[in-house]
Amino acid sequence: xxxxxxxxxxxxxxxxxxxxxxxxxxxxxxxxxxxxxxxxxxxxxxxxxxxxxxxxxxxxxxxxxxxxxxxxxxxxxxxxxxxxxxxxxxxxxxxxxxxxxxxxxxxxxxxxx
Amino acid sequence: xxxxxxxxxxxxxxxxxxxxxxxxxxxxxxxxxxxxxxxxxxxxxxxxxxxxxxxxxxxxxxxxxxxxxxxxxxxxxxxxxxxxxxxxxxxxxxxxxxxxxxxxxxxxxxxxx
Numbered sequence: 001x002x003x004x005x006x007x008x009x010x011x012x013x014x015x016x017x018x019x020x021x022x023x024x025x026x027x028x029x030x031x032x033x034x035x036x037x038x039x040x041x042x043x044x045x046x047x048x049x050x051x052x053x054x055x056x057x058x059x060x061x062x063x064x065x066x067x068x069x070x071x072x073x074x075x076x077x078x079x080x081x082x083x084x085x086x087x088x089x090x091x092x093x094x095x096x097x098x099x100x101x102x103x104x105x106x107x108x109x110x111x112x113x
Numbered sequence: 114x115x116x117x118x119x120x121x122x123x124x125x126x127x128x129x130x131x132x133x134x135x136x137x138x139x140x141x142x143x144x145x146x147x148x149x150x151x152x153x154x155x156x157x158x159x160x161x162x163x164x165x166x167x168x169x170x171x172x173x174x175x176x177x178x179x180x181x182x183x184x185x186x187x188x189x190x191x192x193x194x195x196x197x198x199x200x201x202x203x204x205x206x207x208x209x210x211x212x213x214x215x216x217x218x219x220x221x222x223x224x225x226x
Binding site: 050 | 149155157158162206209211212213221
């Protein structure tokens with residue numbers, strides 16, 4: 001059983017399109033995140049959700065919108081994709097008050113052509 | 114906000130040698146310092162972490178040291194093996210939780226035979 005799963009694994013699309021990445025965790029964690037890893041491998045947090053409420057939004061363009069239907073899911077919707085959005089997007093989860101370990105999904109390689 | 118610097122960006126060692134990766138942080142209020150390992154094409158995974166009330170922590174061939182006065186912490190890997198080859202990320206957290214992690218820029222470790 002995969003603890004944090006995200007789909008799709010690969011996403012190739014044209015500039016200007018809208019796309020979504022889905023994430024689900026079965027660990028019972030109350031905090032979920034989206035991280036972006038660029039070509040230089042820098043890991044930057046984009047969003048954090050705690051019990052369905054946004055608690056971090058790190059200077060991310062408003063073309064990116066996270067949506068959390070429940071605490072086990074955190075999806076990422078991207079409007080009007082740009083070349084610079086090409087990266088690997090990782091979903092993650094953690095349990096506040098616990099070990100603080102981040103459990104990452106396997107990543108979504110987004111390529112904008 | 115917190116700023117984490119990590120050195121070196123690449124490190125090549127021979128199998129059996131030791132490897133040391135160093136990080137500095139800017140905010141003296143940071144009190145949780147995890148290290149993540151990311152193998153090629155895989156997700157980052159926590160390998161060891163330390164809190165500010167501890168100066169050193171060991172787990173088999175891996176150790177982390179923390180110098181709060183100087184605001185730096187280091188990862189030490191002894192008796193390196195080819196499977197240690199990966200990108201290693203340090204991180205620092207304000208408030209001691211995963212939700213406020215700032216990652217370093219990563220170190221690509223190559224263990225050669």
